[in-house]
Amino acid sequence: xxxxxxxxxxxxxxxxxxxxxxxxxxxxxxxxxxxxxxxxxxxxxxxxxxxxxxxxxxxxxxxxxxxxxxxxxxxxxxxxxxxxxxxxxxxxxxxxxxxxxxxxxxxxxxxxxxxxxxxxxxxxxxxxxxxxxxxxxxxxxxxxxxxxxxxxxxxxxxxxxxxxxxxxxxxxxxxxxxxxxxxxxxxxxxxxxxxxxxxxxxxxxxxxxxxxxxxxxxxxxxxxxxxxxxxxxxxxxxxxxxxxxxxxxxxxxxxxxxxxxxxxxxxxxxxxxxxxxxxxxxxxxxxxx
Amino acid sequence: xxxxxxxxxxxxxxxxxxxxxxxxxxxxxxxxxxxxxxxxxxxxxxxxxxxxxxxxxxxxxxxxxxxxxxxxxxxxxxxxxxxxxxxxxxxxxxxxxxxxxxxxxxxxxxxxxxxxxxxxxxxxxxxxxxxxxxxxxxxxxxxxxxxxxxxxxxxxxxxxxxxxxxxxxxxxxxxxxxxxxxxxxxxxxxxxxxxxxxxxxxxxxxxxxxxxxxxxxxxxxxxxxxxxxxxxxxxxxxxxxxxxxxxxxxxxxxxxxxxxxxxxxxxxxxxxxxxxxxxxxxxxxxx
Numbered sequence: 260x261x262x263x264x265x266x267x268x269x270x271x272x273x274x275x276x277x278x279x280x281x282x283x284x285x286x287x288x289x290x291x292x293x294x295x296x297x298x299x300x301x302x303x304x305x306x307x308x309x310x311x312x313x314x315x316x317x318x319x320x321x322x323x324x325x326x327x328x329x330x331x332x333x334x335x336x337x338x339x340x341x342x343x344x345x346x347x348x349x350x351x352x353x354x355x356x357x358x359x360x361x362x363x364x365x366x367x368x369x370x371x372x373x374x375x376x377x378x379x380x381x382x383x384x385x386x387x388x389x390x391x392x393x394x395x396x397x398x399x400x401x402x403x404x405x406x407x408x409x410x411x412x413x414x415x416x417x418x419x420x421x422x423x424x425x426x427x428x429x430x431x432x433x434x435x436x437x438x439x440x441x442x443x444x445x446x447x448x449x450x451x452x453x454x455x456x457x458x459x460x461x462x463x464x465x466x467x468x469x470x471x472x473x474x475x476x477x478x479x480x481x482x483x484x485x486x487x488x489x490x491x492x493x494x495x496x497x498x499x500x501x502x503x504x505x506x507x508x509x510x511x512x513x514x515x516x517x518x519x520x521x522x523x524x525x526x527x528x529x530x531x532x533x534x535x536x537x538x539x540x541x542x543x544x545x546x547x548x
Numbered sequence: 549x550x551x552x553x554x555x556x557x558x559x560x561x562x563x564x565x566x567x568x569x570x571x572x573x574x575x576x577x578x579x580x581x582x583x584x585x586x587x588x589x590x591x592x593x594x595x596x597x598x599x600x601x602x603x604x605x606x607x608x609x610x611x612x613x614x615x616x617x618x619x620x621x622x623x624x625x626x627x628x629x630x631x632x633x634x635x636x637x638x639x640x641x642x643x644x645x646x647x648x649x650x651x652x653x654x655x656x657x658x659x660x661x662x663x664x665x666x667x668x669x670x671x672x673x674x675x676x677x678x679x680x681x682x683x684x685x686x687x688x689x690x691x692x693x694x695x696x697x698x699x700x701x702x703x704x705x706x707x708x709x710x711x712x713x714x715x716x717x718x719x720x721x722x723x724x725x726x727x728x729x730x731x732x733x734x735x736x737x738x739x740x741x742x743x744x745x746x747x748x749x750x751x752x753x754x755x756x757x758x759x760x761x762x763x764x765x766x767x768x769x770x771x772x773x774x775x776x777x778x779x780x781x782x783x784x785x786x787x788x789x790x791x792x793x794x795x796x797x798x799x800x801x802x803x804x805x806x807x808x809x810x811x812x813x814x815x816x817x818x819x820x821x822x823x824x825x826x827x828x829x830x831x832x833x834x835x
Contacts, residue, residue, distance in 0.1 A: 268660035271652035282709045283675050284688030349577040361823040363582050369815025371770045373787045374808045382588045387603055389591045432827035432835045470831045481679030482774045507687040522682040529686035533674045
């Protein structure tokens, strides 16, 4: 759509600007403020320059948390994206069953995040949870509060349970936009199922799939509540992801300076990914119009 | 080709011989996937209908003596049900605020070009993506200093951080689908901006408003970190109260499960109406 230039449109945007500035800019400035100052209590602050940033960049703790975070995001993307596409390809094409599947698949997306944690905390327990009980009965030594591997498997499976449907729903929306003519042409060419997927379905899904991947990366990158409820970051620090570590530092130990420096670096990463996301979105918009 | 009529159908339906096995394999995949999704939820429901003795005593796949006592506990104890009231209060407040500021802004983004529009649109997106963990402490200090700590409005405003950008993006996605000629015709017919927007434009994007409202509601409903940080007693959300089921005699599993089931209900009630827009909503109005 060709838009007209109209500077008065600013008045329409102003309420949003004021509100979001209040809830985003002021807090962010507080964080910036803390990140360059030091305190010895009594609300007395001293200029610390980039000290906290240097300390955080040298701290093993942050790099470990970042490593775990990247590993977590990597694993869940590697599982959820192919699985989501696979599920989307097997969705009914219409009618009652399509609606039924859509509603059922959306259910996990609408559950409060700590309840998701609670569900899996219970589900994995050896004494009262179905999963833990069954695993225990068939002789698997499974204890997510003690064993690092079990804890990781639990939070990964939980995230797959929680969010694969989102990838599937987006991929499904992409699939539905492919005209029948494409399939007919493929049939005349006697293309194999794989070739139909590789040369018709995948390219047509690429746009929405990029959105799905970025959304999943983004949301998994700042995940907090679900793993916190299940493992509390443990055993030890095995599942302490970035957000969990940050909250521990800021609200638990009240280490304002390091936590603020940490926050800013965290936010810069998010900013970078947002930019990629924005570029993908606008490209998609331009192609559509 | 002998089977010309067959080619009319999408590739996956033909040929006839493979039809049965194809459909079956699709059904099997979907059944397995849905089973995987529903089993943990079923387990929670199952537990919520059991007595604690049965939960801890013998391992049963369905409640042997069905009881609604856990739900009765929640619905009769103010300490519990006020959690739902609190959650609903700030969620509804947030949805109303988000939508009312987002509607005009989304219209501006979808219709006009103005100084800094692209930057502003991008900046909104970064707030949708902002990690709540970064904002938890500053929010706590900000709302404490203005005397709004532990109020519904504080949580509602805090959730605007990600819900306003979300609403703007979703609504913009719907509005760009409405032809601009409609606006121009209305102005020629003598409508003012306000009456055009309310009487003509809003009915046209009614489904978009519904979807945006649903997503604002949902994201505010599922968020816990900020709402827990900003409340202590008066506005404490149900999700935070749930973490306190640990009594003297251990965790009250039945009540915990019942509370969990009740938090799923609001989403489950409206999901059917927005089923075709879920992908669009999550993709911020794109797709």
